[in-house]
Amino acid sequence: xxxxxxxxxxxxxxxxxxxxxxxxxxxxxxxxxxxxxxxxxxxxxxxxxxxxxxxxxxxxxxxxxxxxxxxxxxxxxxxxxxxxxxxxxxxxxxxxxxxxxxxxxxxxxxxxxxxxxxxxxxxxxxxxxxxxxxxxxxxxxxxxxxxxxxxxxxxxxxxxxxxxxxxxxxxxxxxxxxxxxxxxxxxxxxxxxxxxxxxxxxxxxxxxxxxxxxxxxxxxxxxxxxxxxxxxxxxxxxxxxxxxxxxxxxxxxxxxxxxxxxxxxxxxxxxxxxxxxxxxxxxxxxxxxxxxxxxxxxxxxxxxxxxxxxxxxxxxxxxxxxxxxxxxxxxxxxxxxxxxxxxxxxxxxxxxxxxxxxxxxxxxxxxxxxxxxxxxxxx
Amino acid sequence: xxxxxxxxxxxxxxxxxxxxxxxxxxxxxxxxxxxxxxxxxxxxxxxxxxxxxxxxxxxxxxxxxxxxxxxxxxxxxxxxxxxxxxxxxxxxxxxxxxxxxxxxxxxxxxxxxxxxxxxxxxxxxxxxxxxxxxxxxxxxxxxxxxxxxxxxxxxxxxxxxxxxxxxxxxxxxxxxxxxxxxxxxxxxxxxxxxxxxxxxxxxxxxxxxxxxxxxxxxxxxxxxxxxxxxxxxxxxxxxxxxxxxxxxxxxxxxxxxxxxxxxxxxxxxxxxxxxxxxxxxxxxxxxxxxxxxxxxxxxxxxxxxxxxxxxxxxxxxxxxxxxxxxxxxxxxxxxxxxxxxxxxxxxxxxxxxxxxxxxxxxxxxxxxxxxxxxxxxxx
Numbered sequence: 001x002x003x004x005x006x007x008x009x010x011x012x013x014x015x016x017x018x019x020x021x022x023x024x025x026x027x028x029x030x031x032x033x034x035x036x037x038x039x040x041x042x043x044x045x046x047x048x049x050x051x052x053x054x055x056x057x058x059x060x061x062x063x064x065x066x067x068x069x070x071x072x073x074x075x076x077x078x079x080x081x082x083x084x085x086x087x088x089x090x091x092x093x094x095x096x097x098x099x100x101x102x103x104x105x106x107x108x109x110x111x112x113x114x115x116x117x118x119x120x121x122x123x124x125x126x127x128x129x130x131x132x133x134x135x136x137x138x139x140x141x142x143x144x145x146x147x148x149x150x151x152x153x154x155x156x157x158x159x160x161x162x163x164x165x166x167x168x169x170x171x172x173x174x175x176x177x178x179x180x181x182x183x184x185x186x187x188x189x190x191x192x193x194x195x196x197x198x199x200x201x202x203x204x205x206x207x208x209x210x211x212x213x214x215x216x217x218x219x220x221x222x223x224x225x226x227x228x229x230x231x232x233x234x235x236x237x238x239x240x241x242x243x244x245x246x247x248x249x250x251x252x253x254x255x256x257x258x259x260x261x262x263x264x265x266x267x268x269x270x271x272x273x274x275x276x277x278x279x280x281x282x283x284x285x286x287x288x289x290x291x292x293x294x295x296x297x298x299x300x301x302x303x304x305x306x307x308x309x310x311x312x313x314x315x316x317x318x319x320x321x322x323x324x325x326x327x328x329x330x331x332x333x334x335x336x337x338x339x340x341x342x343x344x345x346x347x348x349x350x351x352x353x354x355x356x357x358x359x360x361x362x363x364x365x366x367x368x369x370x371x372x373x374x375x376x377x378x379x
Numbered sequence: 380x381x382x383x384x385x386x387x388x389x390x391x392x393x394x395x396x397x398x399x400x401x402x403x404x405x406x407x408x409x410x411x412x413x414x415x416x417x418x419x420x421x422x423x424x425x426x427x428x429x430x431x432x433x434x435x436x437x438x439x440x441x442x443x444x445x446x447x448x449x450x451x452x453x454x455x456x457x458x459x460x461x462x463x464x465x466x467x468x469x470x471x472x473x474x475x476x477x478x479x480x481x482x483x484x485x486x487x488x489x490x491x492x493x494x495x496x497x498x499x500x501x502x503x504x505x506x507x508x509x510x511x512x513x514x515x516x517x518x519x520x521x522x523x524x525x526x527x528x529x530x531x532x533x534x535x536x537x538x539x540x541x542x543x544x545x546x547x548x549x550x551x552x553x554x555x556x557x558x559x560x561x562x563x564x565x566x567x568x569x570x571x572x573x574x575x576x577x578x579x580x581x582x583x584x585x586x587x588x589x590x591x592x593x594x595x596x597x598x599x600x601x602x603x604x605x606x607x608x609x610x611x612x613x614x615x616x617x618x619x620x621x622x623x624x625x626x627x628x629x630x631x632x633x634x635x636x637x638x639x640x641x642x643x644x645x646x647x648x649x650x651x652x653x654x655x656x657x658x659x660x661x662x663x664x665x666x667x668x669x670x671x672x673x674x675x676x677x678x679x680x681x682x683x684x685x686x687x688x689x690x691x692x693x694x695x696x697x698x699x700x701x702x703x704x705x706x707x708x709x710x711x712x713x714x715x716x717x718x719x720x721x722x723x724x725x726x727x728x729x730x731x732x733x734x735x736x737x738x739x740x741x742x743x744x745x746x747x748x749x750x751x752x753x754x755x756x757x758x
Contacts, residue, residue, distance in 0.1 A: 167557020178546020210484035
């Protein structure tokens with residue numbers, strides 16, 4: 001097998017406008033390093049800081065944003081030489097991917113970059129944990145999304161509903177996807193996914209695949225003319241970006257049906273305002289107008305649920321609830337303060353599945369329709 | 380909200396032949412309990428034993444099977460009364476699901492069953508961990524698959540390729556599924572999924588979604604006329620059952636591309652021979668003719684991979700490797716003994732992603748095509 005000559009892939013892929021822009025940013029970065037070297041100056045670049053102190057909540061845009069802080073990374077600095085080299089290496093591999101019209105996972109980027117430096121026993125990277133933040137550095141330096149660098153994340157998440165999309169040239173009618181649904185890919189940028197036709201009036205995003213299945217089986221999206229998605233818990237980037245695009249481009253309201261626990265609150269927080277870790281992406285991922293449809297702390301009484309569905313809060317839950325209560329985007333909202341306080345006062349949390357105690361289809365036939373009709377949700 | 384009268388769903392779903400058969404088994408079970416009571420005898424039933432001692436490898440069928448051992452479960456036995464009641468309760472909820480034409484996850488079954496018994500402070504179930512084995516008891520007692528009881532598992536896994544299916548009335552052309560793919564549902568029984576048209580000549584099953592994406596992006600399935608699936612690691616039941624159906628009904632060979640590590644071996648083992656825990660399902664899930672295409676321990680040398688892709692085996696890996704080596708279905712196969720020995724001798728494991736060190740598309744353009752052409756795989 002080793003004898004067969006390696007195929008040389010001379011063809012370069014047709015580049016999209018976005019690809020050309022990303023490539024030009026990458027070349028600019030490399031160019032600045034080369035220029036410094038040619039002028040006998042120390043090559044360096046500034047990496048916007050992703051530390052917590054450089055993250056703030058923008059009240060008017062209602063998203064978590066990065067500040068203007070940055071850190072200099074220099075080649076001729078013993079503490080920074082390795083990460084300087086790693087940054088250039090990751091940039092160069094992304095350039096290669098874009099030029100070939102191919103994509104890679106963060107794990108695959110790690111393997112693409114990892115090698116032993118000739119004449120030494122030093123590896124460019126030893127662990128993926130070293131490589132992941134470098135990918136984020138490149139993203140943030142170039143003000144680009146990971147997906148534009150042709151790097152993808154996992155692809156949990158499924159969609160079904162009254163929308164037709166074009167995915168890489170294939171027309172996919174999401175109202176004809178059976179019980180399985182369309183698997184939301186990790187890269188959903190406009191050059192990959194186009195919205196061809198949409199009759200849906202809103203999006204119902206549910207937390208888990210199991211709840212999604214209940215809604216799909218009951219053809220909720222057909223009766224209520226909507227799009228139904230889930231993200232397998234904390235939604236991966238592809239799902240967040242797709243929801244954001246559907247919301248912004250098609251003006252579809254997004255309603256979230258999540259568990260009545262700190263984890264459900266947090267998922268909502270990330271969908272709505274962006275995450276602290278990935279603050280630089282908020283502008284293109286966050287949905288400040290998303291609404292929290294439930295489950296709510298008041299539902300235990302309102303829906304007359306039996307005691308048996310209560311799950312007692314543990315210390316970790318209480319701690320997380322208090323942290324979330326103090327998030328700047330929750331702390332000024334009375335309804336959210338009340339919601340979290342009531343959960344703490346209840347002393348228990350509730351899963352969406354708890355509504356099954358009423359009836360297997362209570363959630364699709366009564367709970368959600370009633371909330372939508374009455375406009376009973378949290379902002 | 381509490382005031383609105385609960386909708387009564389009087390309509391019962393159109394039952395399939397399979398549904399009628401499952402219902403009749405459930406009724407028979409319940410009937411035997413009632414009959415005992417009416418005759419003033421102690422209600423009881425025999426639950427086939429799922430303990431390791433009742434599991435054996437059937438050499439001629441080449442699957443892991445259950446023996447004939449069973450345990451009696453009696454109502455008038457203090458140690459068994461609760462599990463007796465739980466078994467009847469789960470059976471009755473499954474009956475309800477089938478009659479309504481609805482499905483539920485194991486979590487949802489737990490919620491359907493969990494309640495405080497009137498006049499006591501005793502719950503039917505406290506934790507889901509109590510409920511899951513009872514569901515398995517019902518399956519095995521009735522000799523039915525969980526899916527036939529309308530209980531579903533998670534739905535990781537995606538499919539694309541030259542096949543058209545009918546999923547719940549929707550015709551889905553898996554060769555027109557873009558970058559996302561068709562999300563394999565958790566219930567893929569013939570009354571839900573029909574194979575409408577298939578041009579594909581084989582199935583390539585890969586371990587991870589990230590590798591799947593590489594193959595889909597390179598349109599491997601188009602060039603090699605096949606079906607491409609992944610199961611997000613250890614494939615969930617829906618994926619295993621679908622592969623088994625595709626293999627048996629359409630006579631498609633199944634080739635597995637998994638990591639060169641004990642976990643990859645184990646995934647293969649489960650796909651091929653069934654699992655020890657769920658031995659009673661092997662006959663309908665296992666694919667004794669599945670083939671292990673790679674990665675192989677010899678690939679490090681054969682493919683001239685750089686040292687940097689080696690991942691050292693830890694003690695746990697070595698222990699697992701030796702366990703797997705001694706599985707009855709591996710211990711008489713010289714090629715597998717050699718494969719596992721060589722991994723232990725190498726002292727390292729390899730992920731499929733390691734092939735990227737050669738080229739991003741080495742796996743799709745050289746590795747797999749060459750193996751297929753040369754028939755170079757393990758049985």
